[in-house]
Amino acid sequence: MRATRQLLWILCMAVTGSACAFASETVHVDVLIYGATPAGIAAAVAAADAQHAVLLVEPTARIGGMITHGLSHSDFHTFESLHGSFLKFSQRVRSYYQQTYGEDAPQVRDSWQGTHGEPSVNLLVFEQMLAEQPSITTVIGWTLDSAGVEADRVSWVTFVRQDGTVVEAVPKMVIDASYEGDLLALAKIPFRVGRESKQEYGESLAADEEDSRLQGYNFRLCMTQNRENQVPVPVPETYDREDYAALVPFVNEGRFRAAFGYPGSPFVLKAHLPILPNGKHDINDVSRGIARLSMPGRNQQYPEASQEMRRRIEQEHLDWQLGLIHFVQTDPALPEAFRREAATWGLCADEFSETGHIPAQIYVREARRMVGLHVYTEHDTEYAPNDARARLHRDSIASGDYSHNCHGTEHTGPMIGGRHTGEFYKGVAPYQIPYGVIVPRTMQNMLVPTACSASHVGFCALRLEPIWMSLGEAAGHAAAFAIEANVPVQDVEPTALQRRLWSEGAATIYVSDVPPGHPDFRAVQWWAGLGGLHGLEPLPKKPGGRGKPIVSQYYEAFPGHAARLEQPLDADLRIRWEQLARRESLPLPTASVTRGDWIRAISVSGLPAVEREPLPQEAE
Numbered sequence: 001m002r003a004t005r006q007l008l009w010i011l012c013m014a015v016t017g018s019a020c021a022f023a024s025e026t027v028h029v030d031v032l033i034y035g036a037t038p039a040g041i042a043a044a045v046a047a048a049d050a051q052h053a054v055l056l057v058e059p060t061a062r063i064g065g066m067i068t069h070g071l072s073h074s075d076f077h078t079f080e081s082l083h084g085s086f087l088k089f090s091q092r093v094r095s096y097y098q099q100t101y102g103e104d105a106p107q108v109r110d111s112w113q114g115t116h117g118e119p120s121v122n123l124l125v126f127e128q129m130l131a132e133q134p135s136i137t138t139v140i141g142w143t144l145d146s147a148g149v150e151a152d153r154v155s156w157v158t159f160v161r162q163d164g165t166v167v168e169a170v171p172k173m174v175i176d177a178s179y180e181g182d183l184l185a186l187a188k189i190p191f192r193v194g195r196e197s198k199q200e201y202g203e204s205l206a207a208d209e210e211d212s213r214l215q216g217y218n219f220r221l222c223m224t225q226n227r228e229n230q231v232p233v234p235v236p237e238t239y240d241r242e243d244y245a246a247l248v249p250f251v252n253e254g255r256f257r258a259a260f261g262y263p264g265s266p267f268v269l270k271a272h273l274p275i276l277p278n279g280k281h282d283i284n285d286v287s288r289g290i291a292r293l294s295m296p297g298r299n300q301q302y303p304e305a306s307q308e309m310r311r312r313i314e315q316e317h318l319d320w321q322l323g324l325i326h327f328v329q330t331d332p333a334l335p336e337a338f339r340r341e342a343a344t345w346g347l348c349a350d351e352f353s354e355t356g357h358i359p360a361q362i363y364v365r366e367a368r369r370m371v372g373l374h375v376y377t378e379h380d381t382e383y384a385p386n387d388a389r390a391r392l393h394r395d396s397i398a399s400g401d402y403s404h405n406c407h408g409t410e411h412t413g414p415m416i417g418g419r420h421t422g423e424f425y426k427g428v429a430p431y432q433i434p435y436g437v438i439v440p441r442t443m444q445n446m447l448v449p450t451a452c453s454a455s456h457v458g459f460c461a462l463r464l465e466p467i468w469m470s471l472g473e474a475a476g477h478a479a480a481f482a483i484e485a486n487v488p489v490q491d492v493e494p495t496a497l498q499r500r501l502w503s504e505g506a507a508t509i510y511v512s513d514v515p516p517g518h519p520d521f522r523a524v525q526w527w528a529g530l531g532g533l534h535g536l537e538p539l540p541k542k543p544g545g546r547g548k549p550i551v552s553q554y555y556e557a558f559p560g561h562a563a564r565l566e567q568p569l570d571a572d573l574r575i576r577w578e579q580l581a582r583r584e585s586l587p588l589p590t591a592s593v594t595r596g597d598w599i600r601a602i603s604v605s606g607l608p609a610v611e612r613e614p615l616p617q618e619a620e
Contacts, residue, residue: 024158024166029055029137031479032157032171036138037065038465039449039472040177041126042085046476046504047173048133052483055169056130056138057159060360063130063140065179067465068123069359070220073272073282074115075464077546080557081401081430082115083516084506085473086466090114092125097277107277116276119222119351119359142167143307147186152488153445154187173479173489174446177472180303181368181451189440189448190371193303195409195422195456203378205404205424205457213409213422214303215366215460216294218285219321219359222351223260223271226279230346231357235326236319243320244327246416250290251334259328259342262552268328269293271345273552280348285407288423291416293321296408303367314362320415322358365407365463372453373490374436378404381431381461388537388560389429394529395494396432396508397478397501398470401558403427403544406460424460427544430510430558431461435494438475444488447475473506498529499608509533512557513564520596523603524563532580532599533563536573565596574598 031047033040036058044056062068074090076082082090094114101107111117117125130138142159145166149155154174159167176183181191194212196203207213224230247268250256254266260283261267268291271281285293295317302313328334328342347357381404384391408420437452449471454462462468477500481492498508502525505516511533514524527533537560547556569577569592581588581602589601 026168028170029053031173032169033175034183035178036063037177038067039468042469042472043175043476044136046473047480048135050480054136057142058140061140064123064126068119069361070222072116072276076466077401077555078557080512084470086469093117110277112274144182149187152442172483175475176448177450179364184448189443191368201377201455203457216296216407217299217362218293220363221283222280222348223283223345224280224348225344229349231349232346233325236322238319239323248333294407297410368451369459370448370453373439374434376437376454376458378457381428386539389534390431392531393432393434395434397435397474398433399507399510400467401430402464404460432509438471439489449475510561511563513562523599526607527599567595569595569598
């Protein structure tokens with residue numbers, strides 16, 4: 001195909017003296033990133049920060065992935081887990097609201113420390129982040145076409161512009177940051193679609209038998225009750241009230257108090273809390289609900305479908321979702337008070353104006369999953385023996401604090417009143433993510449932070465934008481290392497990668513009281529990464545137990561995960577730390593009185609000097 005296009009281009013130039021619609025253009029680049037998702041943007045900024053030329057290709061008309069397509073309610077449990085690229089992004093979102101509305105404005109409060117930005121604000125911040133990096137070239141609307149692989153390296157990738165021009169990118173490194181894993185599939189990297197059996201990895205949450213079922217998708221609409229910034233929800237051309245009529249008896253029986261709401265009272269559609277700035281809500285699927293937005297089973301072909309088939313699947317989901325909203329707002333069989341309250345909701349007039357105030361992108365919770373150097377499974381999030389902390393990964397490049405969360409993989413019974421199967425929610429302690437999760441087994445110049453290497457169950461703990469952004473940031477730095485050392489990605493040294501991540505304020509293990517910007521952040525991350533903070537606190541009585549609830553899914557810091565640097569270094573802990581130091585061939589501190597004294601002293605010899613300037617907070 002590539003040779004044919006080149007021949008046609010030569011013939012066209014010879015005959016007409018000018019380029020034709022299929023004319024080929026070649027671009028040489030250090031790092032090619034496919035997918036301007038949050039992971040792709042984080043990867044681009046990291047690689048550009050290392051002075052590498054980056055081509056960031058987004059196939060749709062809008063960068064930012066789901067964070068700019070309606071998913072404004074970020075999935076994490078504690079603010080203490082935020083770090084690296086996502087923390088910097090959220091700080092910039094908060095700064096936008098402060099500068100626009102004033103330090104004490106309600107918009108600042110409702111931004112939830114910048115983690116709950118309006119889609120348009122999130123888009124603006126991502127655009128600013130990319131614009132500040134002159135070595136990043138960002139393009140939108142380029143369709144992925146083909147790829148060439150030679151000697152376990154991606155040697156070229158072709159794209160088709162909207163005008164039909166074919167562009168050939170010749171990269172040193174490639175990062176597939178797409179949700180679907182389309183580029184990794186073109187490069188013939190092994191991947192899975194669907195669920196593994198319990199027998200394959202011994203996971204308690206796995207299916208009994210292997211199958212091709214995927215977690216359900218849905219759109220994340222941005223809606224408001226503010227009449228001054230509201231447009232009505234359009235009625236789908238396919239609307240049939242009989243599709244939703246089964247909802248009426250449930251409402252009449254009091255099974256739903258309102259159409260829109262949040263857990264704590266029965267509702268049809270989840271209007272996330274806390275509320276977003278300027279009176280907006282992120283609308284989502286109701287877990288284990290009687291009526292659902294997600295349609296598992298209807299999305300099963302999506303990962304490997306043509307673009308035309310994907311659009312049809314997306315339209316079916318959107319029609320169902322819009323039809324449900326129209327029904328609860330207008331159907332005369334429903335109680336008048338119920339309809340009247342539902343009708344107070346509308347789409348936000350100042351969001352997604354270019355696509356009818358509806359996000360163009362569906363929430364692809366799961367598609368292809370690479371089979372890489374490390375397949376992340378349920379076991380990776382299990383507790384270490386008799387410990388408050390999860391299993392130690394010494395090659396960790398990121399951390400997360402969510403749960404194994406699956407909205408269902410199939411639906412039985414009627415759409416309203418039936419139930420999703422394959423649905424699970426398992427709380428776990430904060431977990432680490434090893435480097436091998438983003439590394440193919442043999443492809444030497446590709447990294448995959450989003451459609452990363454995991455079982456279905458393991459992926460359900462990784463499929464969160466803050467985690468994907470952390471993996472993208474690590475991928476960008478790893479790509480830079482591979483280029484600079486002229487080595488395959490499999491040979492990038494995780495310890496060197498960790499040091500660079502720490503220097504950028506990215507955490508590889510959860511430590512609740514030593515955040516990025518703390519003067520001991522790097523030293524504590526290093527020591528904890530060796531296992532120094534494991535064994536400080538016992539296994540909790542309730543597995544997955546969290547701190548005190550704040551609101552919605554947000555909690556105070558996970559118990560048992562603080563370093564407590566000011567505490568005296570007791571005799572038992574000193575013995576354990578000395579044993580660890582000897583195993584690492586590190587000289588023992590002699591005059592340490594507190595935990596912090598010990599870690600600071602031993603890090604002088606054990607933690608090499610950072611490769612970057614200090615973080616701004618540390619330079620004060």
